[in-house]
Amino acid sequence: MKKFLSIALALVLMAGVFAACGDKPESGGTTDPTPPASSSAAGDTIKIAIIGCHTGEYAQYGLGVKNGATLYIDQLNASGGINGKQVEIVAYDNKADNQEAINAFNRAVDQDGITALIGDVLTGNTIAVGGEAYKINMPMITASATAEAVTYDAETDTVYANIFRTCFIDPFQGEKMANYASEKLGAKTAAIIYETGNDYSVGVKDAFIATCSALGIEIVSEEGYATGDVDFKSQLTTIASKNPDVVFCPNYYEDDGLIVTQAREVGVDAVFMGADGMSGVSGYASAADAEGTLYCSGYAPGSTDAVKAFEAAYTEKYSAETLNMFAATAYDAAMVLCNALQVAEEAGLTAGTDEYKQAVIDAIRDKSGELECITSNGYTFDAHNNPVKDACIMKVVEGTETFVENY
Amino acid sequence: MKRNQMLIPMPLRYLINAVLFAAFLWIMNSLITGGAISRYHSGIISSIGISIILAVSLNMATGYLGQLPLGHAGFMALGAYTSALIMKSAAAAKGLESALGASYAAYFFPAALVAGGLAAALFALLIGMPALRLRGDYLAILTLGFGEIIRVVLLNIDNVLGFKLTNGAAGLQKIPTTTTFLFTFIFVGITCFVIHTMMKSRHGRAILSIRENEIAAESCGISTTYYKTLGFVVSAFFAGIAGGLYAGNVGILNPSSFGFMKSIEILVMVVLGGMGSMLGSVLSASVLTALPELLRSFAENRMVVYSLVLVIVMIFKPTGLMGTYDFSLNGLLDKLILKLKGGNARFQKGGPDE
Numbered sequence: 215m216k217k218f219l220s221i222a223l224a225l226v227l228m229a230g231v232f233a234a235c236g237d238k239p240e241s242g243g244t245t246d247p248t249p250p251a252s253s254s255a256a257g258d259t260i261k262i263a264i265i266g267c268h269t270g271e272y273a274q275y276g277l278g279v280k281n282g283a284t285l286y287i288d289q290l291n292a293s294g295g296i297n298g299k300q301v302e303i304v305a306y307d308n309k310a311d312n313q314e315a316i317n318a319f320n321r322a323v324d325q326d327g328i329t330a331l332i333g334d335v336l337t338g339n340t341i342a343v344g345g346e347a348y349k350i351n352m353p354m355i356t357a358s359a360t361a362e363a364v365t366y367d368a369e370t371d372t373v374y375a376n377i378f379r380t381c382f383i384d385p386f387q388g389e390k391m392a393n394y395a396s397e398k399l400g401a402k403t404a405a406i407i408y409e410t411g412n413d414y415s416v417g418v419k420d421a422f423i424a425t426c427s428a429l430g431i432e433i434v435s436e437e438g439y440a441t442g443d444v445d446f447k448s449q450l451t452t453i454a455s456k457n458p459d460v461v462f463c464p465n466y467y468e469d470d471g472l473i474v475t476q477a478r479e480v481g482v483d484a485v486f487m488g489a490d491g492m493s494g495v496s497g498y499a500s501a502a503d504a505e506g507t508l509y510c511s512g513y514a515p516g517s518t519d520a521v522k523a524f525e526a527a528y529t530e531k532y533s534a535e536t537l538n539m540f541a542a543t544a545y546d547a548a549m550v551l552c553n554a555l556q557v558a559e560e561a562g563l564t565a566g567t568d569e570y571k572q573a574v575i576d577a578i579r580d581k582s583g584e585l586e587c588i589t590s591n592g593y594t595f596d597a598h599n600n601p602v603k604d605a606c607i608m609k610v611v612e613g614t615e616t617f618v619e620n621y
Numbered sequence: 622m623k624r625n626q627m628l629i630p631m632p633l634r635y636l637i638n639a640v641l642f643a644a645f646l647w648i649m650n651s652l653i654t655g656g657a658i659s660r661y662h663s664g665i666i667s668s669i670g671i672s673i674i675l676a677v678s679l680n681m682a683t684g685y686l687g688q689l690p691l692g693h694a695g696f697m698a699l700g701a702y703t704s705a706l707i708m709k710s711a712a713a714a715k716g717l718e719s720a721l722g723a724s725y726a727a728y729f730f731p732a733a734l735v736a737g738g739l740a741a742a743l744f745a746l747l748i749g750m751p752a753l754r755l756r757g758d759y760l761a762i763l764t765l766g767f768g769e770i771i772r773v774v775l776l777n778i779d780n781v782l783g784f785k786l787t788n789g790a791a792g793l794q795k796i797p798t799t800t801t802f803l804f805t806f807i808f809v810g811i812t813c814f815v816i817h818t819m820m821k822s823r824h825g826r827a828i829l830s831i832r833e834n835e836i837a838a839e840s841c842g843i844s845t846t847y848y849k850t851l852g853f854v855v856s857a858f859f860a861g862i863a864g865g866l867y868a869g870n871v872g873i874l875n876p877s878s879f880g881f882m883k884s885i886e887i888l889v890m891v892v893l894g895g896m897g898s899m900l901g902s903v904l905s906a907s908v909l910t911a912l913p914e915l916l917r918s919f920a921e922n923r924m925v926v927y928s929l930v931l932v933i934v935m936i937f938k939p940t941g942l943m944g945t946y947d948f949s950l951n952g953l954l955d956k957l958i959l960k961l962k963g964g965n966a967r968f969q970k971g972g973p974d975e
Contacts, residue, residue: 320661
């Protein structure tokens with residue numbers, strides 16, 4: 215019996231190999247239920263892909279992006295789509311892995327025949343996918359990848375003209391927060407605690423330090439920690455002994471929550487500041503510990519009527535847990551992209567052709583200024599394809615993250 | 622024993638395999654360049670090739686040598702960064718492209734891969750020499766630590782050096798994507814060939830004897846430290862080559878891609894396929910690389926299916942799918958010839974030599 219089972223299993227697995235190897239592409243198509251028989255993009259629908267990390271540690275970002283963009287596209291489809299054509303979404307999970315991200319993108323292009331991409335979510339994945347997308351000039355708009363290198367290669371001075379984003383870049387956030395600390399909080403000294411294994415943390419931190427030195431804020435302590443650390447007390451004790459005015463922690467929300475909690479235990483009473491990765495921190499630290507913590511965000515819950523309408527529609531369809539800043543920027547990204555697709559459609563171009571892709575790219579760059587988006591009144595893009603927009607300053611007050619002002 | 626008698630002479634046996642493999646390469650390559658296999662599928666096939674090299678090379682240390690290295694991803698990372706840095710500087714040297722033409726990468730890539738392999742082998746030698754003098758689990762702990770050290774060094778070395786080498790957490794970007802199907806599978810062939818012939822040689826027998834009983838092997842006059850180090854270094858060398866191919870396939874390297882879980886992933890391939898079976902390693906590396914892609918349509922549930930397959934196999938076949946069985950095409954042909962020779966082949970058991 216066991217022997218029979220093991221042989222059966224071996225056969226099943228081997229069948230898997232041959233189907234996947236693509237020895238026979240036609241059988242590869244039939245074993246897989248999702249990809250439709252035709253891979254051409256023409257027809258009654260316009261296909262776009264949403265790729266991101268929908269599972270794992272950073273799923274909150276990936277799902278927010280997926281839901282936010284899907285929400286807009288569903289609304290658009292309900293109101294007639296683009297010139298009568300429905301927009302169809304293919305959504306793939308990349309498990310926050312570069313190789314998986316590239317596989318998912320290639321699948322979307324080759325099997326599904328997409329005309330544009332919303333994604334990727336994490337910076338490293340987006341750079342990996344961006345490299346592939348640049349080769350074929352595929353219009354791509356990310357709602358969450360904030361590193362400068364996503365749209366611009368400093369080594370060769372190349373701008374990736376096909377890649378856009380609706381979130382800020384890392385240096386922009388570091389600059390904003392340093393300016394805010396100096397101007398609004400009157401800070402003279404600052405300490406930093408950041409994740410050394412995280413390019414997002416390092417990018418924001420570097421810009422913060424550069425702006426601080428220009429503004430005359432003294433960095434009294436710069437502490438790093440490794441990815442996965444949960445005990446930050448040795449670093450925080452050092453910071454406590456320097457007694458800084460503000461502590462800047464440009465990390466993701468889970469770590470920031472632990473850091474704030476432990477900092478209060480070792481006697482750090484400074485104001486904590488962070489960047490948009492801190493969004494959601496109130497779920498990971500007690501109200502008393504996190505009180506007064508500030509971060510900048512591309513999105514403030516309940517700040518305007520447009521935002522309120524978006525939130526109502528979002529929570530009606532999806533869980534409120536994934537309603538974060540990236541859900542809002544993804545909604546904007548979908549709006550910017552669909553507007554550009556409409557321009558290309560109206561020009562009478564055929565989906566999938568080089569002219570079509572170029573028309574979409576041009577339209578994203580030039581025709582997004584008038585859109586009534588929810589996190590910004592229109593998007594304009596600078597020479598490096600980075601959006602020019604305001605930041606919302608957010609503050610934790612009695613355990614809830616509240617909007618302070620647009621700065 | 623008559624049963625193991627070889628009816629096909631030795632050089633011919635290699636020739637048959639070589640011709641078949643070359644035919645496989647040629648057919649697949651013309652399918653890919655001809656566009657019959659899409660970029661998506663050929664990308665996955667390349668990933669499968671890389672996984673095969675990783676699993677087969679780890680099988681050398683785990684299955685044949687009987688050690689338990691837990692830092693295979695560390696050696697992979699060394700190879701990946703070494704060859705990526707070489708390819709990046711080759712791409713930056715503009716003169717090369719004009720001198721050698723647009724295909725200059727084809728000249729440099731194999732050299733870069735071998736350099737990556739050598740870098741991994743060097744470090745394997747350095748940590749293997751002290752660790753493999755000892756018996757037991759020391760190598761597991763040591764390689765576990767080593768893999769983590771490599772990852773942390775790659776993350777932070779820029780701060781120490783004061784210039785950009787690995788580009789830290791942001792990752793080494795814009796690596797020329799030179800990995801093709803042909804490159805990958807030529808190296809798959811080389812890996813399998815070298816490890817197979819090595820295991821059939823005197824060195825390989827010595828390595829197997831260490832797995833079976835280290836004390837007995839030593840009492841027979843086998844230098845256990847030498848052979849353990851040899852097996853370990855060869856294993857690391859091919860892991861380095863696989864790393865180089867990975868770098869050329871993805872185009873961006875983050876130290877986080879080479880964490881402990883990556884080492885475990887490779888180990889799972891070896892254990893699932895059967896420790897000590899090259900065929901098992903090849904099969905399970907192929908399946909475990911392709912499976913998550915096949916299950917992509919199941920989205921969130923695919924990791925559950927993947928885990929279930931592992932659990933079921935381990936319950937019903939704890940030695941792995943193939944155990945220690947290894948497939949030999951020529952062995953099969955031998956049997957076929959015996960059968961064709963007619964019923965009397967059966968009665969020739971213990972019969973006269975030819």
